[in-house]
Each structure stands twice: as C-alpha cells, then as structure tokens.
Amino acid sequence: MITGAQAMVECLKCEGVTTVFGYPGATIAPFYDALFASSIRHVLVRQEQNAGHAASGYARISGKPGVCIATSGPGATNLITGIATAYMDSIPLICITGQVRSDQLGRDVFQEADITGATESFIKHSYLVKDTKDLPRVFKEAFHIASTGRPGPVLIDIPIDVQLGEIPDFSYPEKVDIVGYKPSVAGNARQIQRAADLIQTAKRPVFCAGGGVFAAEGYRMVRKLCEQCHMPVVSTMMGIGVLPSDHPLYLGMIGTHGVKAANRALREADLLILAGARVGDRAMATPDQIAERAHIIHIDVDPAEIGKNMPAEIPIVGDVENVLGRLMEVLSFETDEGWVKQCASLKARDCSFPSREGYVNPKAFLRKLSAAMDPDCILVADVGQNQIWCANYFTIRQGRFLTSGGMGTMGYSIPAAIGAKLARPDLQVCAVCGDGSFQMSLNELATINQSGAHVKMVVMRNGRLGMVRELQDKLYGGRHSATKLDGSPDFMLLAKAYGIPSLSIREDGQVEEAIGTMLSTDGPFLLQCIVHPDEPSL
Numbered sequence: 001m002i003t004g005a006q007a008m009v010e011c012l013k014c015e016g017v018t019t020v021f022g023y024p025g026a027t028i029a030p031f032y033d034a035l036f037a038s039s040i041r042h043v044l045v046r047q048e049q050n051a052g053h054a055a056s057g058y059a060r061i062s063g064k065p066g067v068c069i070a071t072s073g074p075g076a077t078n079l080i081t082g083i084a085t086a087y088m089d090s091i092p093l094i095c096i097t098g099q100v101r102s103d104q105l106g107r108d109v110f111q112e113a114d115i116t117g118a119t120e121s122f123i124k125h126s127y128l129v130k131d132t133k134d135l136p137r138v139f140k141e142a143f144h145i146a147s148t149g150r151p152g153p154v155l156i157d158i159p160i161d162v163q164l165g166e167i168p169d170f171s172y173p174e175k176v177d178i179v180g181y182k183p184s185v186a187g188n189a190r191q192i193q194r195a196a197d198l199i200q201t202a203k204r205p206v207f208c209a210g211g212g213v214f215a216a217e218g219y220r221m222v223r224k225l226c227e228q229c230h231m232p233v234v235s236t237m238m239g240i241g242v243l244p245s246d247h248p249l250y251l252g253m254i255g256t257h258g259v260k261a262a263n264r265a266l267r268e269a270d271l272l273i274l275a276g277a278r279v280g281d282r283a284m285a286t287p288d289q290i291a292e293r294a295h296i297i298h299i300d301v302d303p304a305e306i307g308k309n310m311p312a313e314i315p316i317v318g319d320v321e322n323v324l325g326r327l328m329e330v331l332s333f334e335t336d337e338g339w340v341k342q343c344a345s346l347k348a349r350d351c352s353f354p355s356r357e358g359y360v361n362p363k364a365f366l367r368k369l370s371a372a373m374d375p376d377c378i379l380v381a382d383v384g385q386n387q388i389w390c391a392n393y394f395t396i397r398q399g400r401f402l403t404s405g406g407m408g409t410m411g412y413s414i415p416a417a418i419g420a421k422l423a424r425p426d427l428q429v430c431a432v433c434g435d436g437s438f439q440m441s442l443n444e445l446a447t448i449n450q451s452g453a454h455v456k457m458v459v460m461r462n463g464r465l466g467m468v469r470e471l472q473d474k475l476y477g478g479r480h481s482a483t484k485l486d487g488s489p490d491f492m493l494l495a496k497a498y499g500i501p502s503l504s505i506r507e508d509g510q511v512e513e514a515i516g517t518m519l520s521t522d523g524p525f526l527l528q529c530i531v532h533p534d535e536p537s538l
Helices: 004-014 026-036 048-062 074-088 132-147 160-164 189-200 219-229 260-268 287-293 320-330 337-347 362-372 385-393 413-423 442-451 466-475 491-497 508-520
Strands: 019-022 041-044 066-070 093-099 125-128 153-159 205-209 233-235 250-253 271-275 295-300 314-317 378-381 400-402 429-434 456-461 502-505 525-530
Touching: 004 026, 004 132, 004 160, 019 048, 019 413, 026 066, 026 093, 026 153, 026 160, 041 442, 048 066, 048 074, 048 093, 048 400, 048 413, 048 442, 066 074, 074 093, 074 153, 093 132, 093 160, 125 132, 132 153, 132 160, 153 160, 189 271, 189 295, 189 314, 189 320, 205 219, 205 260, 219 320, 233 260, 250 260, 250 337, 250 385, 260 287, 260 337, 271 320, 295 320, 362 385, 362 456, 362 508, 378 385, 378 413, 385 429, 385 456, 385 466, 400 413, 413 429, 413 442, 442 491, 456 508, 491 502, 491 525, 502 508, 508 525
Parallel strands: 019 041, 019 066, 066 093, 093 153, 125 153, 205 233, 205 271, 233 250, 271 295, 295 314, 378 400, 378 429, 429 456, 456 525, 502 525
Antiparallel strands: none
16 A cells, blocks of 8 residues: 555656656645655756756756656746746656645635646646546656657646545556557658659758757667768757767758858758758748748658648658658668758858957857867757857757757756756756846756756856847847846856856957866856857857
C-alpha cells in the first residue's frame, strides 16, 4: 500500500527521471514529502516560470522529457509561460501541478485555478487526475505523448486528495495504447520516391533545417544526406547547429534577422527541402513567393505544420531521421558544382567589426567567445538583440545553440542554461543575455549557487530594450517609449551579493583577456559587456 504521492515518485523513477525542477506549495506538499525520501534530485528555482525553462534546457540536452513542478493557483499560472515556450519549440516536458481538493473544484477556493483550461491552446495534452489508482497509467501516457510524434509539454494536474489517497498494489504499465494517438514516423514510401525523383531534376536545391531535426535526433542524417548530395544547407534559428557554422555547405540562418547568403540562396533555389520547420514569419516573410519559384518538399512529423505557412508540392509526414534514411536508399544525386560554388561565394562576407571607444562590439565579442570555448560547448541565447548577435556570429562546431524561437520569451537563457548544465555537467555552458532579459531571471543566480550549476553568463548591457528601440526607430518616428532601462542595478555588486565572480569590460581590447578569465574561473561567472545604445541587430 502506497500513497498517490509516493506513486508519483515511483512513476518518475520508472521513467528514469533523476532531476526535476520546481517550487513547492500547500497542494503539492504531499508529493514533495515523498520526493524528499527518494533518490531524485530536486532543483529549487526562484520562480515557477523558470522551472519550465530549466526543464526545457535539461530536455534539449539530455534528450529526455524535462520535469517541472508547481503548486496550484499562482504557482501553476506562473508556470504557464514556461509551458507555452516549450510548446512553441516542441520541447518534451512533464508539468506536474498540485490542485485543490477534488470536492472543492469550481468553488473558487484559496489558490484554485483551472490550469488545464488555461493551457488548453498551448499544451500537447493535459490530465486532471480524479482517482489515485489512475496515476500510473496517466504518468505512463504523459511521458509517451510528450516524447513521441512531435514532442511537447504534457500537464498533469493532481488534486491534493488524490496525492493523499492510496494504491493497494502499485504497478507501472509496460505499454501504452492510446486510442486516436498513433504518430506516423516512417513516411509514405510513394511520397519518398516522388521526393527522390524531384530531387534528381533539381539544378539549385537548398535544404532548410528547423528545430524539428533536433527533436527527431535527425540532425546527423541531415548532415549525411547533404554531404552525400553536396547540397547547400540553410537553417531557421531553431535549426542552428544542424551543421557546424563553418561547414562549407552551411550558409547560415534565414529570415528577417538572418544572413544574406542564406536568404539569397533561398530566393534563387529551384527546389527547397524543408525538414522540421514550421516556416514562421520571421523565417520566411513571403513563403508564397518562394513556392511560386521553387518546388517544395516538406518533411514533418506533425501533419498540421505541412502546408500551413507555405504550400508543399510533396508533403511527407514522418520522423526526419526515418524519412531521410529511406530517402537516401532510393536517391543517387549530386548537386551541380556551379550552384555549390555560387552559394559558397555568397557566404564570404566582411568580418571586420568597427570599434567604438568606450564600448564592446558584441559581434566581434561573440566571434572571440566561440573561438575560445570548447568545440562541444552549449550556448544559450536569450531574446532580443543578443539573440540575433549570437545566432549570426557565434560559431557552433560540435555543440548546441539553444534559445526561445517560437515564443521569443525573454528571461529564458539563464534558467535554460542551468537545466542544460545539470544535464551535461561535463560541457561548457554559457548564457548570453541583454540587460533587459537578465533582469527577468536574475533571481536564478541563487539557483545557480544552490544547485552547483557552473554556468557562465554574459550580459550585453546597452541600457535599452534594444530590439524594441530599433522597431520604434523604423516605425514610430524614433519615439523611444518605455525602452530605456534607467534605474537598473550595478550587476557587479549584484553578482558579488550572490558570491559569483564578475568582470565588466567596455573596450574591444579587453575582450580576449576577459573571456580567458571567465572560462578559466572555476564555478559560475558573470561577464558584463558595455555595448553602445545604438548598436544594430544586423
């Protein structure tokens, strides 16, 4: 005989969970009491939203669903942004929330919130558990749903009385059989053959990789296919890292904040192969025009994404790894050498960075940071100008580039970096943020200390909400409404208060030594770069 709370812990253990992120409260207290006696490590964040972000970073690097926990009411509603962020980027999460007693649901009692209803539009699936005996089945299904097909967050809302109830004979299911949920992963053989036939006729093919290639563990297959066919590759922001940034076939990130070579190749291609990409407006502003000029093959495990933003001549529903593997079996093709050379010539660009006295050039800084870090390092970029600088100027070699792409959630980088570091303590992990996004999650410096996550942090400080300021310059006559960050604290003193070593630089000549100091210092480190307020994103 075990309680529902103990059963919850056993379910997590059966799924191989070793680390969870959360913040306790009254309605989730029975679970926390059971967790205390287990071998599962709990990482206490300082705000529930960051439990979602930390679990996201952990999931993206570990390859397993991340687990985050919150109590009912404000704890659950604080978690909402973390859930929505994971949903938009297809990150597998198990989100556990406490809930008021079952007999009090709907009565507006203390700390009651309909969290399953609140998250309905941005959750892969949700459960409100009414019977303690259902917990093993629900957890088994939740992990299966979160990690199969198109990954995403699954919410399990558990009233306190269900946690306190008892299960006479605990047994964790070995199999899952959910009526109506049978993701297609293999891809239709006829469609794959049609795609191969179309590729054979292409003169100027381009392969576009999105974040789905990582979700499907298909990035190795993308590289294999493109190297075999000698095909140029571009990526969305979420697809950065599918090929090393300096790979001769990789042209860079596409979109409004992408690089000229990638966008130019996209415009001139006669065949576009999309894999694991939703083709959002920031990636392709005019998808219909591209479809008019080029044949489109779209591969995605989620059929709802194919043709949603760009017409697809050959849609293939399936796992990227499986589909590309089968495609290579029937494909014998090598891209025209002239097209490859043309794309390579487009990639060559001016890499000189003008200096301004009293300021650090962020683009030059990121070039030097990437050169100094280990080849398999993890860079976590926040949202804003810093995200664009990182996407275009940090060289990914064997490591990973993490960011909030679909939702564009400020404050993502530090908690996500904590999760990534705890997933792989052996790798260098660096979070890059602006002074706006840093102040959205600076409370997690305490989590860094308590958890021992030795994260390096770079703050690009320009005293502005830089990307919004640029928007105001372009569209609103330069009227800078609410974008000056006056009143911000001294980040060096703040780091000192948390016992974290720090350094501030304001000249390009200080960059290399500062980076060396940061990377050679044991434990966490905060490096502040003073950036000119008018430094552009591009």
